Amino acid sequence: MRYIHTIKHIAVKETLSIFRDRLSLVILLILPPVILIIFGYALRFDPEDVNFAVLDRDNTPESMEFIARLDNSPTFRFHSYLEREAEILPSLTHGKQKVVVVIPDGFSLSLLNREAAPDIFIDATDPMASGSIGYNLQQILHQQMEDYLEEQGISSTQPSFNVSFLFNQDLRPEVIPIPGLIMIVFILISALMLSLSMHREKEKGTSRMLMLTPAGINEIIAGKVVPFLVICLIHITAIWLLSGWLFNIHVAGNDAMFFLMCLLFILNFIAYGLLISAFIRTELELLLACWFFLFVPNMFFSGFIFPISTMSPLIQPFAEIIPGTSFMETYRGVVLRGTSLTDHLAEVINILLQTTVAYTLAIWGIKRNYLRKT
Amino acid sequence: MKILAAILWKEFLQLVRNKELLILLFACPVSILGIVPFALENNTRINAGIVDYDRTPVSRSYAGMMVHSPEFAEVRHFPTIESAERSVKLGQTKVILVIPPNHERQFNRLPPGGPLKLFIEATHPKKAQHLLATTAALFSETHIAGSQHNMEAHQEAEAHQNVGSPHKVEAHQANIHNLFNPEASYQYYYLVSLLVLVQTIIGCCLLNHNIISEKEKGVLAQFNSTSLNRYLYIAGKGLFAMFVYLAITLVSLTFCRLVYGLTVQGNLIEYLLVTILFSFPMLSLGYLAAVLTKNQVQTIYLLIFVLLTMILMSTMFTSLDSMPGWARLTRFFNPVYYMLDISRLVILKGVEMKHFITQAVMMTATGLMLSAAAVLLMRKSPERW
Numbered sequence: 001m002r003y004i005h006t007i008k009h010i011a012v013k014e015t016l017s018i019f020r021d022r023l024s025l026v027i028l029l030i031l032p033p034v035i036l037i038i039f040g041y042a043l044r045f046d047p048e049d050v051n052f053a054v055l056d057r058d059n060t061p062e063s064m065e066f067i068a069r070l071d072n073s074p075t076f077r078f079h080s081y082l083e084r085e086a087e088i089l090p091s092l093t094h095g096k097q098k099v100v101v102v103i104p105d106g107f108s109l110s111l112l113n114r115e116a117a118p119d120i121f122i123d124a125t126d127p128m129a130s131g132s133i134g135y136n137l138q139q140i141l142h143q144q145m146e147d148y149l150e151e152q153g154i155s156s157t158q159p160s161f162n163v164s165f166l167f168n169q170d171l172r173p174e175v176i177p178i179p180g181l182i183m184i185v186f187i188l189i190s191a192l193m194l195s196l197s198m199h200r201e202k203e204k205g206t207s208r209m210l211m212l213t214p215a216g217i218n219e220i221i222a223g224k225v226v227p228f229l230v231i232c233l234i235h236i237t238a239i240w241l242l243s244g245w246l247f248n249i250h251v252a253g254n255d256a257m258f259f260l261m262c263l264l265f266i267l268n269f270i271a272y273g274l275l276i277s278a279f280i281r282t283e284l285e286l287l288l289a290c291w292f293f294l295f296v297p298n299m300f301f302s303g304f305i306f307p308i309s310t311m312s313p314l315i316q317p318f319a320e321i322i323p324g325t326s327f328m329e330t331y332r333g334v335v336l337r338g339t340s341l342t343d344h345l346a347e348v349i350n351i352l353l354q355t356t357v358a359y360t361l362a363i364w365g366i367k368r369n370y371l372r373k374t
Numbered sequence: 375m376k377i378l379a380a381i382l383w384k385e386f387l388q389l390v391r392n393k394e395l396l397i398l399l400f401a402c403p404v405s406i407l408g409i410v411p412f413a414l415e416n417n418t419r420i421n422a423g424i425v426d427y428d429r430t431p432v433s434r435s436y437a438g439m440m441v442h443s444p445e446f447a448e449v450r451h452f453p454t455i456e457s458a459e460r461s462v463k464l465g466q467t468k469v470i471l472v473i474p475p476n477h478e479r480q481f482n483r484l485p486p487g488g489p490l491k492l493f494i495e496a497t498h499p500k501k502a503q504h505l506l507a508t509t510a511a512l513f514s515e516t517h518i519a520g521s522q523h524n525m526e527a528h529q530e531a532e533a534h535q536n537v538g539s540p541h542k543v544e545a546h547q548a549n550i551h552n553l554f555n556p557e558a559s560y561q562y563y564y565l566v567s568l569l570v571l572v573q574t575i576i577g578c579c580l581l582n583h584n585i586i587s588e589k590e591k592g593v594l595a596q597f598n599s600t601s602l603n604r605y606l607y608i609a610g611k612g613l614f615a616m617f618v619y620l621a622i623t624l625v626s627l628t629f630c631r632l633v634y635g636l637t638v639q640g641n642l643i644e645y646l647l648v649t650i651l652f653s654f655p656m657l658s659l660g661y662l663a664a665v666l667t668k669n670q671v672q673t674i675y676l677l678i679f680v681l682l683t684m685i686l687m688s689t690m691f692t693s694l695d696s697m698p699g700w701a702r703l704t705r706f707f708n709p710v711y712y713m714l715d716i717s718r719l720v721i722l723k724g725v726e727m728k729h730f731i732t733q734a735v736m737m738t739a740t741g742l743m744l745s746a747a748a749v750l751l752m753r754k755s756p757e758r759w
Binding site: 021023024027028031034035038039041042043044045046047048049050092093094098123124125126127128129131132135138162163164165166167168169171172173175176184188189192196200280281282283284285286287288289291292293296297299300301305306307309311312314315329332333336337338339343 | 412465564580718723
């Protein structure tokens with residue numbers, strides 16, 4: 001009971017200090033919803049209106065239809081005609097085009113064989129976009145061929161598939177960025193909140209005063225965590241509501257599981273933030289460490305940008321255990337596929353273990369660095 | 375000039391005396407550039423499943439095709455669709471092929487085969503589309519090979535019956551040429567992005583932290599009571615931060631060259647000049663954030679928001695063509711976008727300076743606007759100082 005009493009007092013003190021810094025409080029409260037709204041709409045991974053130039057050596061109704069089909073698709077936008085082959089490279093290097101389509105002589109006749117297939121030159125400096133561009137272009141060409149064959153009354157040898165997309169039937173693109181954005185919000189905000197508060201105490205010298213009170217280190221941290229957890233609960237609720245209202249992403253599983261999952265990950269990131277704050281001297285170091293050791297690895301290795309299966313075998317074990325990966329997997333399971341947390345036991349145990357280890361190390365670091373005479 | 379040299383010397387001593395920060399400033403970029411590219415190998419192998427209700431040589435050949443395909447890491451057999459769906463739900467399998475009963479019998483028809491069913495986990499729509507294309511391409515080849523054999527028999531039979539033979543049709547494929555990155559490697563592309571990420575974060579935080587910590591500790595107030603020109607003082611700090619920034623860029627470029635063989639295709643001097651130019655808006659942003667806020671906590675929260683917006687909108691993780699119209703417009707105010715664009719042009723394509731003058735001018739203009747806003751705010755309310 002005494003512990004709870006002490007924790008309550010520390011929590012009240014921390015709440016007051018949060019409320020007295022209005023600007024920080026406002027930023028803290030509005031940052032997650034703003035990030036979710038702006039980037040939930042802005043981050044898309046399918047290219048649209050990609051400029052293309054054409055070198056048409058066929059000049060037949062079929063070649064023009066191919067150009068028109070490209071232009072009418074949401075992916076491509078006709079930019080210009082080229083006259084010579086020598087113009088291809090400069091137009092991709094300096095021009096506004098990302099694609100040059102070279103339609104060979106005899107293209108119309110070749111719709112039945114591969115002898116005169118068009119040559120597509122793509123600026124592939126961005127491999128992700130160029131892959132999408134190539135795929136969409138093949139699909140348009142393929143469709144033109146299928147239609148042409150149908151007009152001629154010829155059967156295609158292409159196999160037929162009945163395709164069902166599970167858990168996202170309409171292939172809604174907003175499903176890609178939302179889990180990643182939530183992860184980013186949790187990483188940066190949760191990790192920074194408590195660690196900044198702890199570091200301020202150290203810098204101002206009030207940490208020594210706190211240590212002189214009857215409260216133990218665990219009670220101090222627990223008391224400081226309480227108001228931040230309340231802020232995090234507001235974040236989770238905002239994310240839950242906005243995902244449903246704006247992006248139509250409703251929790252397919254249990255809503256309570258979603259809240260529990262988020263809290264688990266927030267505690268994990270708080271522990272990591274605490275660990276960083278135990279070993280740094282200035283706020284700049286804290287900020288750099290959060291960006292480079294929390295944001296960047298979780299952004300690149302969690303499966304948000306690249307699937308883990310595409311990574312080097314050397315790095316895959318690391319990618320599998322970082323908190324971001326566990327979050328992305330659990331989020332996609334609980335929210336999109338409707339699984340329960342028990343279906344993600346490995347991820348939950350991983351997170352609990354990491355939280356415990358990070359917290360223990362943080363306490364050791366705080367005792368060593370905060371209490372030691374400098 | 376002497377005063378400027380003194381300010382630079384003071385900043386130098388301040389940095390050198392903080393060993394942790396010095397190590398962090400150079401170790402962060404190197405460690406990030408040393409680890410992250412391993413995430414970019416692009417050899418996708420996913421787990422697939424098969425529900426075979428046909429159990430014939432043809433259906434077994436499908437399983438064989440999938441097992442031997444480099445696209446699939448593991449191909450599991452499921453007795454029912456329900457068990458396969460459960461596996462997809464748990465994230466263990468990404469694609470399921472269901473071969474219906476009597477598929478082999480229908481295979482001899484034109485078009486060959488009855489409809490195969492494909493269940494694809496689509497929580498990541500882009501990956502789902504890629505999976506569909508991959509699997510369809512794989513089975514298209516099988517069907518064509520199989521149908522050719524069947525068609526010959528069919529044609530022979532029809533020839534005996536004096537009926538016109540059916541046409542043989544193949545998929546029409548375009549010849550795709552990937553320029554500037556023939557192997558579609560993600561590594562170089564994202565190395566450039568990481569380089570700009572490092573420049574952005576360090577550039578912005580360095581001057582900002584320097585000013586705000588001095589402001590908080592009262593050092594700036596002390597300088598204010600001297601005859602030192604405060605603009606010269608800030609300029610000195612900015613100049614020193616620019617040197618550190620350039621040093622970090624050089625270390626990062628050398629690291630990329632030694633470890634990954636990434637060379638600047640264009641002119642290195644031109645690239646370094648652009649780097650200096652880019653430091654101007656980033657340092658100005660840090661300066662403005664320091665003027666706007668009262669303490670380090672506020673400035674950190676503000677920078678998190680601003681930097682995150684700039685980084686995510688800069689086409690670092692997605693292409694400009696993928697963004698909606700309004701989001702594309704934000705690039706005009708985003709120096710990170712222009713720096714990324716120039717870096718890709720110079721490092722990956724070897725483009726000369728005359729082709730990225732516009733981007734350089736835009737970066738400078740943003741820098742001028744940001745620093746002007748900071749100076750104006752500082753003049754209007756000296757208490758911020």
